[in-house]
Amino acid sequence: MNSIRFHDTQFTVIPHHGQPWLTAPQIAQALGYASDDAVSRIYRRNADEFTPCMTLTVKLTVKGFGNGSSEKEVRIFSLRGAHLIAMFSRTALAKEFRRWVLDVLDRETAAHPQPVTVLTDDELHSLAWLWRAADYMMGAARRIYPLLDVAEHREAGTYYSIIHEYPMTLAAAQRILADKTRHIQPATHNDRDWNRLIPHLHRQPVPKSW
Template sequence: MTGTSMGALAPTTVDFHGHPLTIINRDGQQWLSAADIARALGYAASDAVSRIYRRNVDEFTPGMSLTVNLTVNGINGSQREKEARIFTLRGAHLIAMFASTKVAKEFRRWVLDILDKEAAPPVAPAPTFDPTQALERFLSDGRYFVTFKNKTLSLRQIDDDAFVIPASRFAAAIAQPGSGFTTPQLIEIVHAAASKLKARGRV
């Protein structure tokens, strides 16, 4: 592919052995320019990588490299477009396989590290625990008697028709109109109270 515009690309800079390399994000992939790869591999000539590519072009898949129009600084601060070759990270790794410089092996490892990070699945955020929501879900069905003592929360499920009344207010609750006690329940309470008093010798 040739002559593709770089206007929509968003470059970022990384460092390899003191050489700044511009990583270009394009179509969900990361790309490096041939000139940057040449400097990183220790070549004096900026076109060294392009020559390696031309000699071994049959080893590269079409998606590993393409030429684009880069915007560069010209004379007196002006800007101009220049055609340049760029490589995907896999393409850069293959270039380094053909390179004979001392840092080629280390450059290959460096590129593979970036590829590994790129291929790694995103880390899922740790699930948050909301104690209030958890308690609401737990208590959504049924009735519970809740106590909190010595920093310990205790829950005890109670019957749907249960009355939770302090002992000191039990008599007043029974006497209160509309208390909800049925006649059989009141009779049962009277019999139970009488039995208790008899056992204590009060009757």
């Protein structure tokens, strides 16, 4: 699939991991926005709703003045990401665009069925502890950053980046792990260590730290 059309918008498909992704400016055009930046603004207002599987930025070669060309960083969206953008949109074309994206997604799914990956409880346990360790370190970074900032420490910028750039990825991992571990009952599971993980994954009150 090299291109797809929605009314007057001819999408140039960006292949990513074997799936079609769409650029933010072309989604904005399809939804009827006058500004190419409209979709990027919608994303920035609702960034916590998107997972890393829905959107990312890539460098694309674009035509410049004359015969020249240059690289430009462009935000792209998977079909699910484009559908979520349209859920936040209030243009006259948004509803029709949502139906169209789902139709394209259905055709892609039928043509390229994704292999089902099944994780064992032990594998989920390891991934959950990896997330928990990262979440714990994020809390430590938030506490340490103000001290480094006041001291004008050379690592202050690094910690600032950590606490502002990584929370979205951690939140996405938490949502995925919380969903994939819903079948686990800590009270009856062979590995009682889940008692220390499940409350954190589901943000429940924890009787003891860690």
